[in-house]
Amino acid sequence: MATEACGEKGQVQLLGGSLSSFVLRVRIALALKGIDYEFIEENMQNRSQLLLQSNPVHRKIPVLIHNGKPVCESMIIVQYIDEAWDTKAPNLMPKDPYDLAIARFWAAFVDDKLVPCMRRVFAGHGEQLQKEAEDLVTNFHLIEEALRTNSCFSGKAYFGGDKIGLLDIALGGMLAVLKGLEKATDTVIIDPEKMPLLSAWMDRFCQSNGVKEVMPDPAKQLESLSARRARLASPAGN
Amino acid sequence: MATEACGEKGQVQLLGGSLSSFVLRVRIALALKGIDYEFIEENMQNRSQLLLQSNPVHRKIPVLIHNGKPVCESMIIVQYIDEAWDTKAPNLMPKDPYDLAIARFWAAFVDDKLVPCMRRVFAGHGEQLQKEAEDLVTNFHLIEEALRTNSCFSGKAYFGGDKIGLLDIALGGMLAVLKGLEKATDTVIIDPEKMPLLSAWMDRFCQSNGVKEVMPDPAKQLESLSARRARLASPAGN
Structure with missing residues (x-):
């Protein structure tokens, strides 16, 4: 390692x-x-x-x-x-201050809204799980909408433009856990029919150089998430 | 206005x-x-x-x-x-990437730890208020400690060095509410004896040009906080 x-x-x-x-x-x-x-x-x-x-x-x-x-x-x-390492390509942050502010805004959205919502899905069961999963889907729809309409992102391969940037990394870092969470809880969060832009971005991001080499093994991620959920649901609950 | x-x-x-x-x-x-x-x-x-x-x-x-x-x-x-407005002085962000990361770290600490803690003090009464106030004091002690020991800050007039920077603004923006909160809840959070560096920074910050002109009127701040606390504590609670 x-x-x-x-x-x-x-x-x-x-x-x-x-x-x-x-x-x-x-x-x-x-x-x-x-x-x-x-x-x-x-x-x-x-x-x-x-x-x-x-x-x-x-x-x-x-x-x-x-x-x-x-x-x-x-x-x-x-x-x-x-x-x-500012002289080392690629730049991860847009040079334009407005584009950077928009990337920071959505990166903060990932941390402040998506991540807590993913944690609630992780801890949920039955009806509560369904409710939390719906909330998470609603939040991801906001990102789909931003991909569709925000001039900083629309029509581009990545949130960072033609290459991976700050927001791609903020959101992309969550994807391995998100995919494991969908399997562990038997829910669909990113439906490619309903979020085609986000879904296409996910595929592109996960297959890109620099990302695919460091993505965790999906089987290990699922195993870890399932074991933690089982511990959480056990009477001892730890 | x-x-x-x-x-x-x-x-x-x-x-x-x-x-x-x-x-x-x-x-x-x-x-x-x-x-x-x-x-x-x-x-x-x-x-x-x-x-x-x-x-x-x-x-x-x-x-x-x-x-x-x-x-x-x-x-x-x-x-x-x-x-x-990068060509317009002063620069609010340190040029050195490490100093900037440290300023961002503590600015995030203000938002993620101090602000939620201040909200719990605001909503608290009796024993619960005392407990939350102690937590808030503990968090402020971490900042006092950083002022004393972190080489980015110690011995300097402001967190930003000889002038106000990112972290001064992140923390300084909270001071009017903090002072109002101390009065509205009859608690002492920043004891000058126990947090001399933070206390001296607060005085310096509040009296500095560009800050003193925009600081809210303390009486109005207290009146607003007290009225909101009273509404929160009323049976309707809104």
């Missing part, structure tokens, strides 16, 4: 987990920029001293450690990567 | 409310950059068509409309202002 990483811009380490959506965002950004790094798998049941020292406030992954200095929070790390 | 605003970079309008912390952040950024704008006071009980069209996803203030194009979410707007 680990590769030695001490290139032109110094040493890069990533504290992460191989099935975490938030870590996946960072791995995609590093892969797209062609940055070598050492991947350090964290056991979240027994967090390392390095993690606790590097992210004492949240004690969460991912943490990027660049020349000994930690950066936390996935989308802050993605922006940091683009800015610290 | 409104001023005509059609300068070198086109027309700027801000949909806001005079007592909103999130709107205040944007007003501070605009004031510091010396950008003229038209302030349009929104009635949140009866939102305008312009607001609903400009922010259909969240239907919230603030919204900055620049040459007819809306930007939503306070910290996204603040970054947009700095980037769209």
Whole structure:
């Protein structure tokens, strides 16, 4: 898993987990920029001293450690990567301030609306699950609508234009868990008939270079999600 | 309240409310950059068509409309202002990518931890209020600690160094409500003895040019908060 990483811009380490959506965002950004790094798998049941020292406030992954200095929070790390390696193509952030604001707006929508909604679907059963799944579908429809009508996105291969950018990474990092969640809960969230643009984007994103190499194994993702759901539903509930 | 605003970079309008912390952040950024704008006071009980069209996803203030194009979410707007008027001093975002990541980290901490905690204090009474206030104090202590030990901040006048920056605005926008909240709930959150650095920063920030001119009237802020708390506690609870 680990590769030695001490290139032109110094040493890069990533504290992460191989099935975490938030870590996946960072791995995609590093892969797209062609940055070598050492991947350090964290056991979240027994967090390392390095993690606790590097992210004492949240004690969460991912943490990027660049020349000994930690950066936390996935989308802050993605922006940091683009800015610290600004001369390295591709640029992940649009140069136009308005396009960047729109990308940031929808990336925040993913974190503030979609992710909590996905968590509720994950924890739901029966009628509650159906209700939460409908909410999640409604939220994804807003993104389909943005793809269709927002001049920053419509008619383009990616949210970032002709190449993957900030919002692609914010949303794309969630796809492995989303697909596992659909299977684990036996629900359909992204119906290609009803969300053709989003569905086509998903396929394009998952098959693109820099992404397909780091996407988690779907079987392992499903197994992990199903096991966690079963634990959550058990009388002990942990 | 409104001023005509059609300068070198086109027309700027801000949909806001005079007592909103999130709107205040944007007003501070605009004031510091010396950008003229038209302030349009929104009635949140009866939102305008312009607001609903400009922010259909969240239907919230603030919204900055620049040459007819809306930007939503306070910290996204603040970054947009700095980037769209990048040749206009002062820069609100550090040039160094690591310093910027640290400022973004703590700005996200304000939104994700402090603000929800302030809301729980606002809604609390009796023992519950005391518990929530203690949580809020604990969170502010983390900021005091960062001011003391983080090399990005320690020994500097502002989080942004010798001038106000992104994190000063993120946290500073909350101060009018925080002070009102302390009075309305008869609690002390920022004890100058226990948080001397944060307390000194608060005084410096509130008295600085570009900030003091747009800070809401403390009496009006307190009156509004007290009235909302009383409505929340009434049997109708709305």
